[in-house]
Amino acid sequence: MYITAQRVRSSSLAARQGVNAFLNLHDKAEARAENWDNPSIERLADANPGILVDQECDVPPGGNSVRSFLDVVTADTTDVSRVSAALEAFEASLARAPLPHVETIDRVAVRFNAERALEPERIDEYRRLKARVTLLLERWLDRDAKKVASSGG
Amino acid sequence: MGLFTCRNCIHNPAQGLTFGPGPGFCLQWGALLKQPDRTTCKYLHRKDLPHFLVREAQVEHEAEFAANRALADVETHDDVPASAFDDRALPRAERIDPVTRAVANYYTLAAAPTVPLTRRSRLITLFAGSRDARRASAHACLVRGMGDPQSRHEWFRRILGLIEEVDIEFVVSPSDLIGSGEASKADVQWEIANIRLAAVQEYGWHLGREELKFPLNSELEALAADQKWDGFMAKLGELKGEWADQIWASPAADALHSRLPLKPAPLRSDPEPRFEGLGLRDRWVQKGASSPPREQN
Numbered sequence: 001m002y003i004t005a006q007r008v009r010s011s012s013l014a015a016r017q018g019v020n021a022f023l024n025l026h027d028k029a030e031a032r033a034e035n036w037d038n039p040s041i042e043r044l045a046d047a048n049p050g051i052l053v054d055q056e057c058d059v060p061p062g063g064n065s066v067r068s069f070l071d072v073v074t075a076d077t078t079d080v081s082r083v084s085a086a087l088e089a090f091e092a093s094l095a096r097a098p099l100p101h102v103e104t105i106d107r108v109a110v111r112f113n114a115e116r117a118l119e120p121e122r123i124d125e126y127r128r129l130k131a132r133v134t135l136l137l138e139r140w141l142d143r144d145a146k147k148v149a150s151s152g153g
Numbered sequence: 154m155g156l157f158t159c160r161n162c163i164h165n166p167a168q169g170l171t172f173g174p175g176p177g178f179c180l181q182w183g184a185l186l187k188q189p190d191r192t193t194c195k196y197l198h199r200k201d202l203p204h205f206l207v208r209e210a211q212v213e214h215e216a217e218f219a220a221n222r223a224l225a226d227v228e229t230h231d232d233v234p235a236s237a238f239d240d241r242a243l244p245r246a247e248r249i250d251p252v253t254r255a256v257a258n259y260y261t262l263a264a265a266p267t268v269p270l271t272r273r274s275r276l277i278t279l280f281a282g283s284r285d286a287r288r289a290s291a292h293a294c295l296v297r298g299m300g301d302p303q304s305r306h307e308w309f310r311r312i313l314g315l316i317e318e319v320d321i322e323f324v325v326s327p328s329d330l331i332g333s334g335e336a337s338k339a340d341v342q343w344e345i346a347n348i349r350l351a352a353v354q355e356y357g358w359h360l361g362r363e364e365l366k367f368p369l370n371s372e373l374e375a376l377a378a379d380q381k382w383d384g385f386m387a388k389l390g391e392l393k394g395e396w397a398d399q400i401w402a403s404p405a406a407d408a409l410h411s412r413l414p415l416k417p418a419p420l421r422s423d424p425e426p427r428f429e430g431l432g433l434r435d436r437w438v439q440k441g442a443s444s445p446p447r448e449q450n
Protein backbone atom coordinates (compact mmCIF):
# COMPACT_ATOMS: atom_id res chain seq x y z
CA MET A 1 0.00 0.00 0.00
CA TYR A 2 1.24 3.44 -0.85
CA ILE A 3 -0.56 6.54 0.40
CA THR A 4 0.64 10.01 -0.38
CA ALA A 5 -0.66 13.43 0.51
CA GLN A 6 0.91 16.47 -1.09
CA ARG A 7 0.40 20.19 -0.86
CA VAL A 8 0.24 21.59 -4.36
CA ARG A 9 0.04 25.04 -5.85
CA SER A 10 -1.53 25.41 -9.24
CA SER A 11 0.48 27.14 -11.93
CA SER A 12 -2.47 29.28 -12.99
CA LEU A 13 -2.61 32.95 -12.11
CA ALA A 14 -4.94 32.17 -9.23
CA ALA A 15 -2.20 29.94 -7.74
CA ARG A 16 -4.73 27.77 -5.92
CA GLN A 17 -3.32 25.72 -3.10
CA GLY A 18 -4.61 22.59 -1.51
CA VAL A 19 -3.83 19.06 -0.43
CA ASN A 20 -4.22 16.17 -2.83
CA ALA A 21 -4.05 12.61 -1.52
CA PHE A 22 -3.89 9.25 -3.31
CA LEU A 23 -4.20 5.68 -2.13
CA ASN A 24 -2.54 2.91 -4.12
CA LEU A 25 -2.63 -0.83 -3.51
CA HIS A 26 -0.17 -3.38 -4.75
CA ASP A 27 -1.55 -6.45 -6.42
CA LYS A 28 -0.33 -9.83 -5.31
CA ALA A 29 2.40 -10.14 -7.94
CA GLU A 30 3.83 -6.74 -7.12
CA ALA A 31 3.46 -7.32 -3.41
CA ARG A 32 5.40 -10.55 -3.52
CA ALA A 33 8.42 -8.79 -4.99
CA GLU A 34 8.71 -6.42 -2.05
CA ASN A 35 10.09 -6.88 1.43
CA TRP A 36 7.18 -5.51 3.47
CA ASP A 37 9.01 -5.93 6.75
CA ASN A 38 11.38 -3.16 5.68
CA PRO A 39 9.81 -1.59 2.61
CA SER A 40 11.86 0.70 0.37
CA ILE A 41 9.86 3.90 0.22
CA GLU A 42 12.03 5.39 -2.53
CA ARG A 43 11.48 2.47 -4.89
CA LEU A 44 7.81 1.99 -4.11
CA ALA A 45 6.80 5.64 -4.25
CA ASP A 46 8.91 6.67 -7.19
CA ALA A 47 8.94 3.53 -9.35
CA ASN A 48 6.38 1.03 -8.19
CA PRO A 49 3.51 2.95 -6.63
CA GLY A 50 0.88 0.28 -7.15
CA ILE A 51 -2.63 0.75 -8.52
CA LEU A 52 -4.53 3.94 -7.72
CA VAL A 53 -7.77 3.03 -5.97
CA ASP A 54 -8.88 6.22 -4.23
CA GLN A 55 -8.07 9.90 -4.12
CA GLU A 56 -9.14 13.10 -2.40
CA CYS A 57 -8.04 16.27 -4.23
CA ASP A 58 -8.51 19.95 -3.44
CA VAL A 59 -6.84 21.05 -6.68
CA PRO A 60 -7.21 19.25 -10.02
CA PRO A 61 -4.05 17.13 -10.25
CA GLY A 62 -1.52 17.44 -13.03
CA GLY A 63 1.15 20.10 -13.56
CA ASN A 64 0.92 21.70 -10.12
CA SER A 65 3.99 22.54 -8.06
CA VAL A 66 4.45 20.23 -5.11
CA ARG A 67 5.28 22.22 -1.97
CA SER A 68 5.31 19.37 0.52
CA PHE A 69 4.47 15.69 0.62
CA LEU A 70 3.98 12.84 3.03
CA ASP A 71 4.45 9.29 1.74
CA VAL A 72 3.42 6.20 3.65
CA VAL A 73 4.27 2.70 2.44
CA THR A 74 3.22 -0.50 4.16
CA ALA A 75 1.67 -3.83 3.37
CA ASP A 76 -1.93 -3.72 2.12
CA THR A 77 -3.00 -5.73 5.16
CA THR A 78 -1.65 -3.28 7.77
CA ASP A 79 -4.43 -1.94 9.99
CA VAL A 80 -5.12 1.74 10.63
CA SER A 81 -3.98 1.73 14.23
CA ARG A 82 -0.47 0.58 13.29
CA VAL A 83 -0.21 3.23 10.61
CA SER A 84 -1.49 5.89 13.03
CA ALA A 85 1.01 4.86 15.69
CA ALA A 86 3.86 5.00 13.17
CA LEU A 87 2.78 8.46 12.05
CA GLU A 88 2.72 9.66 15.66
CA ALA A 89 6.22 8.34 16.29
CA PHE A 90 7.42 9.88 13.03
CA GLU A 91 6.08 13.28 14.12
CA ALA A 92 8.11 13.12 17.33
CA SER A 93 11.35 12.58 15.43
CA LEU A 94 10.49 15.05 12.65
CA ALA A 95 11.00 18.07 14.88
CA ARG A 96 14.73 17.39 15.13
CA ALA A 97 15.45 15.90 11.71
CA PRO A 98 16.62 17.58 8.53
CA LEU A 99 14.39 17.32 5.50
CA PRO A 100 13.66 15.09 3.72
CA HIS A 101 13.02 12.87 6.71
CA VAL A 102 12.60 9.13 6.11
CA GLU A 103 11.93 6.53 8.76
CA THR A 104 10.56 2.99 8.99
CA ILE A 105 8.59 2.36 12.15
CA ASP A 106 7.07 -1.03 12.84
CA ARG A 107 7.04 -2.03 9.16
CA VAL A 108 5.52 1.30 8.11
CA ALA A 109 7.85 3.44 6.01
CA VAL A 110 7.22 7.19 6.14
CA ARG A 111 8.80 10.03 4.20
CA PHE A 112 8.14 13.75 4.56
CA ASN A 113 9.60 16.67 2.67
CA ALA A 114 8.66 20.31 2.31
CA GLU A 115 10.05 23.29 0.46
CA ARG A 116 12.17 25.56 2.60
CA ALA A 117 9.56 28.25 2.90
CA LEU A 118 7.40 25.75 4.78
CA GLU A 119 10.17 24.41 6.99
CA PRO A 120 9.59 26.68 9.98
CA GLU A 121 6.03 25.32 10.25
CA ARG A 122 6.98 21.81 9.31
CA ILE A 123 5.10 20.15 12.17
CA ASP A 124 1.86 21.95 11.33
CA GLU A 125 2.35 21.08 7.70
CA TYR A 126 3.03 17.46 8.55
CA ARG A 127 -0.13 17.30 10.66
CA ARG A 128 -2.25 18.65 7.84
CA LEU A 129 -0.93 16.05 5.44
CA LYS A 130 -1.18 13.32 8.05
CA ALA A 131 -4.85 14.15 8.60
CA ARG A 132 -5.50 13.68 4.89
CA VAL A 133 -3.60 10.39 4.81
CA THR A 134 -5.57 9.08 7.77
CA LEU A 135 -8.85 10.23 6.26
CA LEU A 136 -8.17 8.47 2.99
CA LEU A 137 -7.00 5.29 4.69
CA GLU A 138 -10.00 5.11 7.04
CA ARG A 139 -12.41 5.78 4.22
CA TRP A 140 -10.89 3.06 2.10
CA LEU A 141 -10.90 0.48 4.90
CA ASP A 142 -14.47 1.42 5.84
CA ARG A 143 -15.55 0.99 2.24
CA ASP A 144 -13.66 -2.28 2.04
CA ALA A 145 -15.32 -3.54 5.22
CA LYS A 146 -18.77 -2.65 3.90
CA LYS A 147 -18.01 -4.48 0.65
CA VAL A 148 -16.97 -7.56 2.57
CA ALA A 149 -20.10 -7.35 4.76
CA SER A 150 -22.43 -6.93 1.78
CA SER A 151 -20.86 -9.88 0.03
CA GLY A 152 -21.57 -11.96 3.13
CA GLY A 153 -17.91 -12.58 3.89
CA MET B 154 27.61 76.21 -25.14
CA GLY B 155 23.98 75.26 -24.99
CA LEU B 156 23.14 76.64 -21.58
CA PHE B 157 19.47 76.32 -22.40
CA THR B 158 19.53 72.84 -23.88
CA CYS B 159 18.64 69.56 -22.29
CA ARG B 160 22.32 69.00 -21.56
CA ASN B 161 22.18 71.72 -18.93
CA CYS B 162 18.88 70.70 -17.38
CA ILE B 163 18.56 68.86 -14.09
CA HIS B 164 15.81 66.70 -15.57
CA ASN B 165 18.50 65.09 -17.73
CA PRO B 166 20.71 64.28 -14.77
CA ALA B 167 23.49 62.08 -16.15
CA GLN B 168 24.69 64.47 -18.83
CA GLY B 169 26.24 67.90 -18.77
CA LEU B 170 27.68 70.51 -21.05
CA THR B 171 31.02 68.72 -21.02
CA PHE B 172 30.17 65.10 -20.28
CA GLY B 173 27.81 62.29 -21.23
CA PRO B 174 27.94 61.67 -24.97
CA GLY B 175 25.06 60.12 -26.89
CA PRO B 176 21.37 60.11 -26.02
CA GLY B 177 20.17 61.28 -22.63
CA PHE B 178 16.98 60.75 -20.70
CA CYS B 179 14.49 63.40 -19.59
CA LEU B 180 12.75 62.79 -16.27
CA GLN B 181 10.29 65.61 -16.98
CA TRP B 182 8.85 63.88 -20.03
CA GLY B 183 10.00 60.33 -19.44
CA ALA B 184 11.54 60.49 -22.87
CA LEU B 185 14.79 59.63 -24.54
CA LEU B 186 16.78 62.65 -25.66
CA LYS B 187 18.34 61.61 -28.91
CA GLN B 188 20.05 64.96 -29.42
CA PRO B 189 20.27 66.54 -25.98
CA ASP B 190 22.37 69.45 -27.25
CA ARG B 191 19.66 70.41 -29.74
CA THR B 192 16.53 70.02 -27.63
CA THR B 193 14.94 72.00 -24.82
CA CYS B 194 11.54 72.69 -23.30
CA LYS B 195 9.79 75.37 -21.29
CA TYR B 196 10.40 73.47 -18.05
CA LEU B 197 14.17 73.62 -18.39
CA HIS B 198 15.85 73.91 -14.98
CA ARG B 199 19.44 74.96 -15.39
CA LYS B 200 22.05 72.75 -13.83
CA ASP B 201 24.98 75.11 -13.74
CA LEU B 202 23.54 77.72 -11.42
CA PRO B 203 20.85 77.87 -8.76
CA HIS B 204 17.44 78.89 -10.00
CA PHE B 205 17.31 82.11 -7.98
CA LEU B 206 20.40 83.44 -9.78
CA VAL B 207 19.10 82.78 -13.31
CA ARG B 208 15.41 83.38 -12.76
CA GLU B 209 15.08 86.18 -15.32
CA ALA B 210 16.81 84.22 -18.04
CA GLN B 211 14.67 81.18 -17.30
CA VAL B 212 11.47 83.20 -17.44
CA GLU B 213 12.54 84.46 -20.86
CA HIS B 214 13.25 80.92 -21.94
CA GLU B 215 9.85 79.75 -20.71
CA ALA B 216 8.17 82.49 -22.69
CA GLU B 217 10.18 81.60 -25.76
CA PHE B 218 9.02 77.99 -25.71
CA ALA B 219 5.56 78.51 -24.22
CA ALA B 220 3.90 77.54 -27.49
CA ASN B 221 5.58 74.15 -27.50
CA ARG B 222 3.79 71.62 -25.38
CA ALA B 223 6.85 69.43 -24.76
CA LEU B 224 10.30 68.98 -26.23
CA ALA B 225 11.36 71.40 -28.93
CA ASP B 226 14.34 72.09 -31.14
CA VAL B 227 16.34 74.83 -29.46
CA GLU B 228 17.01 76.69 -32.73
CA THR B 229 14.00 76.10 -34.96
CA HIS B 230 11.45 75.82 -32.12
CA ASP B 231 9.91 72.86 -33.92
CA ASP B 232 8.29 70.25 -31.72
CA VAL B 233 10.47 67.20 -31.17
CA PRO B 234 8.48 64.00 -30.83
CA ALA B 235 9.17 62.24 -27.54
CA SER B 236 10.17 58.60 -27.65
CA ALA B 237 9.78 56.40 -24.62
CA PHE B 238 12.58 54.29 -23.27
CA ASP B 239 12.38 50.68 -24.36
CA ASP B 240 15.76 49.03 -24.37
CA ARG B 241 14.51 46.07 -26.38
CA ALA B 242 13.20 48.23 -29.17
CA LEU B 243 16.30 50.36 -29.63
CA PRO B 244 18.54 49.56 -32.56
CA ARG B 245 22.07 48.69 -31.54
CA ALA B 246 23.42 52.05 -32.70
CA GLU B 247 20.98 53.89 -30.47
CA ARG B 248 21.55 51.85 -27.33
CA ILE B 249 22.00 54.13 -24.38
CA ASP B 250 24.89 53.79 -21.99
CA PRO B 251 24.55 52.15 -18.56
CA VAL B 252 24.30 55.39 -16.58
CA THR B 253 21.54 56.80 -18.76
CA ARG B 254 19.85 53.43 -18.58
CA ALA B 255 20.04 53.63 -14.79
CA VAL B 256 18.33 57.02 -14.94
CA ALA B 257 15.64 55.63 -17.25
CA ASN B 258 15.11 52.73 -14.89
CA TYR B 259 14.90 55.13 -11.96
CA TYR B 260 12.16 56.92 -13.86
CA THR B 261 10.37 53.64 -14.52
CA LEU B 262 10.43 52.78 -10.82
CA ALA B 263 9.70 56.24 -9.46
CA ALA B 264 7.18 57.67 -11.91
CA ALA B 265 4.25 55.38 -11.20
CA PRO B 266 1.56 57.34 -9.36
CA THR B 267 1.25 54.59 -6.77
CA VAL B 268 4.89 54.94 -5.67
CA PRO B 269 4.93 56.78 -2.34
CA LEU B 270 7.14 59.81 -1.92
CA THR B 271 9.36 58.10 0.61
CA ARG B 272 10.12 55.27 -1.78
CA ARG B 273 10.73 57.68 -4.65
CA SER B 274 13.12 59.58 -2.43
CA ARG B 275 14.95 56.46 -1.32
CA LEU B 276 15.46 55.41 -4.91
CA ILE B 277 17.60 58.52 -5.29
CA THR B 278 20.02 57.18 -2.71
CA LEU B 279 20.93 54.42 -5.15
CA PHE B 280 22.95 57.08 -6.96
CA ALA B 281 24.61 58.37 -3.79
CA GLY B 282 28.25 57.85 -2.88
CA SER B 283 29.31 57.02 -6.38
CA ARG B 284 32.87 57.57 -7.58
CA ASP B 285 31.65 57.83 -11.15
CA ALA B 286 31.40 61.37 -12.50
CA ARG B 287 28.08 60.92 -14.28
CA ARG B 288 26.46 59.17 -11.36
CA ALA B 289 27.69 61.94 -9.09
CA SER B 290 25.98 64.44 -11.37
CA ALA B 291 22.83 62.32 -11.50
CA HIS B 292 22.67 62.17 -7.71
CA ALA B 293 23.01 65.94 -7.31
CA CYS B 294 20.37 66.62 -9.97
CA LEU B 295 17.91 64.10 -8.59
CA VAL B 296 18.24 65.56 -5.09
CA ARG B 297 17.77 69.02 -6.50
CA GLY B 298 14.79 68.01 -8.62
CA MET B 299 12.80 66.56 -5.75
CA GLY B 300 12.20 69.93 -4.11
CA ASP B 301 8.46 70.15 -3.91
CA PRO B 302 6.50 71.07 -0.79
CA GLN B 303 5.13 67.58 -0.30
CA SER B 304 8.51 65.97 -0.11
CA ARG B 305 10.41 68.53 1.93
CA HIS B 306 11.10 66.24 4.84
CA GLU B 307 12.56 63.74 2.38
CA TRP B 308 14.42 66.48 0.59
CA PHE B 309 16.01 67.44 3.88
CA ARG B 310 17.38 63.93 4.28
CA ARG B 311 18.62 63.74 0.72
CA ILE B 312 20.30 67.15 0.78
CA LEU B 313 22.25 66.18 3.89
CA GLY B 314 23.38 63.08 2.00
CA LEU B 315 24.49 65.22 -0.91
CA ILE B 316 26.40 67.61 1.35
CA GLU B 317 28.13 64.61 2.87
CA GLU B 318 29.54 63.65 -0.53
CA VAL B 319 30.23 67.14 -1.82
CA ASP B 320 34.00 66.66 -1.40
CA ILE B 321 34.13 63.08 -2.65
CA GLU B 322 36.40 62.72 -5.65
CA PHE B 323 34.99 61.02 -8.71
CA VAL B 324 36.47 59.40 -11.77
CA VAL B 325 36.08 60.97 -15.17
CA SER B 326 36.78 58.39 -17.85
CA PRO B 327 37.65 59.37 -21.42
CA SER B 328 34.37 57.87 -22.63
CA ASP B 329 32.49 60.39 -20.46
CA LEU B 330 33.79 63.35 -22.43
CA ILE B 331 31.75 64.78 -25.26
CA GLY B 332 33.11 65.74 -28.64
CA SER B 333 36.71 65.10 -29.58
CA GLY B 334 39.01 67.17 -27.46
CA GLU B 335 36.40 69.87 -26.86
CA ALA B 336 36.09 69.10 -23.17
CA SER B 337 38.77 67.99 -20.78
CA LYS B 338 38.62 65.99 -17.60
CA ALA B 339 39.12 69.18 -15.60
CA ASP B 340 36.11 70.80 -17.30
CA VAL B 341 33.95 67.88 -16.21
CA GLN B 342 35.25 68.05 -12.65
CA TRP B 343 34.43 71.73 -12.31
CA GLU B 344 31.05 71.34 -13.94
CA ILE B 345 30.03 68.61 -11.52
CA ALA B 346 31.36 70.57 -8.55
CA ASN B 347 29.12 73.44 -9.70
CA ILE B 348 26.14 71.13 -10.06
CA ARG B 349 26.60 69.93 -6.50
CA LEU B 350 27.02 73.43 -5.14
CA ALA B 351 23.99 74.72 -7.05
CA ALA B 352 21.90 72.05 -5.32
CA VAL B 353 23.09 73.27 -1.92
CA GLN B 354 22.44 76.88 -2.93
CA GLU B 355 18.89 76.16 -4.04
CA TYR B 356 18.16 74.42 -0.79
CA GLY B 357 19.61 77.40 1.04
CA TRP B 358 17.26 79.66 -0.90
CA HIS B 359 14.26 77.58 0.21
CA LEU B 360 15.48 77.72 3.80
CA GLY B 361 16.26 81.42 3.55
CA ARG B 362 19.85 80.92 4.75
CA GLU B 363 22.34 83.31 3.21
CA GLU B 364 25.26 81.06 4.23
CA LEU B 365 23.88 78.29 2.08
CA LYS B 366 22.66 80.50 -0.76
CA PHE B 367 26.20 81.77 -1.19
CA PRO B 368 28.40 79.05 0.27
CA LEU B 369 31.68 80.02 -1.37
CA ASN B 370 33.84 82.02 1.01
CA SER B 371 36.67 84.14 -0.31
CA GLU B 372 39.21 81.36 0.09
CA LEU B 373 37.07 78.84 -1.78
CA GLU B 374 36.33 81.36 -4.51
CA ALA B 375 40.04 82.01 -4.97
CA LEU B 376 40.74 78.30 -5.26
CA ALA B 377 38.00 77.95 -7.86
CA ALA B 378 39.21 80.99 -9.79
CA ASP B 379 42.74 79.57 -9.89
CA GLN B 380 41.35 76.14 -10.84
CA LYS B 381 43.13 74.51 -7.89
CA TRP B 382 41.08 71.34 -7.76
CA ASP B 383 42.77 69.53 -4.87
CA GLY B 384 42.69 72.57 -2.62
CA PHE B 385 39.12 73.28 -3.60
CA MET B 386 37.97 69.78 -2.68
CA ALA B 387 39.89 69.86 0.60
CA LYS B 388 38.24 73.16 1.49
CA LEU B 389 34.82 71.74 0.65
CA GLY B 390 35.59 68.94 3.09
CA GLU B 391 36.17 71.54 5.80
CA LEU B 392 33.01 73.46 5.00
CA LYS B 393 30.52 70.69 4.55
CA GLY B 394 30.18 70.08 8.28
CA GLU B 395 29.26 73.74 8.80
CA TRP B 396 26.65 73.58 6.03
CA ALA B 397 25.09 70.50 7.57
CA ASP B 398 25.06 72.20 10.98
CA GLN B 399 23.32 75.21 9.50
CA ILE B 400 20.64 73.01 8.00
CA TRP B 401 20.11 71.19 11.28
CA ALA B 402 20.01 74.47 13.19
CA SER B 403 17.58 76.18 10.87
CA PRO B 404 14.15 76.90 12.41
CA ALA B 405 12.66 76.51 8.97
CA ALA B 406 14.25 73.11 8.65
CA ASP B 407 12.76 72.12 11.99
CA ALA B 408 9.35 72.73 10.57
CA LEU B 409 10.20 70.84 7.40
CA HIS B 410 11.50 67.71 9.02
CA SER B 411 9.46 67.57 12.16
CA ARG B 412 7.73 64.40 11.07
CA LEU B 413 8.17 61.16 12.89
CA PRO B 414 11.17 59.16 11.81
CA LEU B 415 10.50 56.55 9.20
CA LYS B 416 9.92 53.05 10.39
CA PRO B 417 13.04 50.97 10.04
CA ALA B 418 12.96 48.03 7.68
CA PRO B 419 11.85 44.91 9.54
CA LEU B 420 14.47 42.41 10.65
CA ARG B 421 14.28 38.99 9.16
CA SER B 422 13.43 36.16 11.47
CA ASP B 423 14.82 33.68 8.95
CA PRO B 424 18.36 33.88 7.66
CA GLU B 425 17.16 34.60 4.16
CA PRO B 426 13.93 34.46 2.22
CA ARG B 427 13.95 31.10 0.55
CA PHE B 428 11.82 30.55 -2.45
CA GLU B 429 13.22 27.39 -3.92
CA GLY B 430 10.69 24.62 -4.08
CA LEU B 431 11.09 20.90 -4.22
CA GLY B 432 11.42 20.94 -7.99
CA LEU B 433 8.50 18.56 -8.31
CA ARG B 434 5.23 18.64 -10.20
CA ASP B 435 2.29 16.40 -9.58
CA ARG B 436 0.88 14.14 -12.26
CA TRP B 437 -2.58 13.20 -13.26
CA VAL B 438 -3.11 9.50 -12.58
CA GLN B 439 -6.23 7.65 -13.58
CA LYS B 440 -7.82 5.31 -11.06
CA GLY B 441 -6.75 1.76 -11.80
CA ALA B 442 -3.48 2.94 -13.30
CA SER B 443 0.00 2.63 -11.84
CA SER B 444 2.13 5.71 -12.07
CA PRO B 445 4.19 7.76 -9.60
CA PRO B 446 2.22 10.83 -8.51
CA ARG B 447 5.16 13.23 -8.91
CA GLU B 448 7.86 13.99 -11.41
CA GLN B 449 10.78 16.37 -11.57
CA ASN B 450 10.05 19.83 -12.99
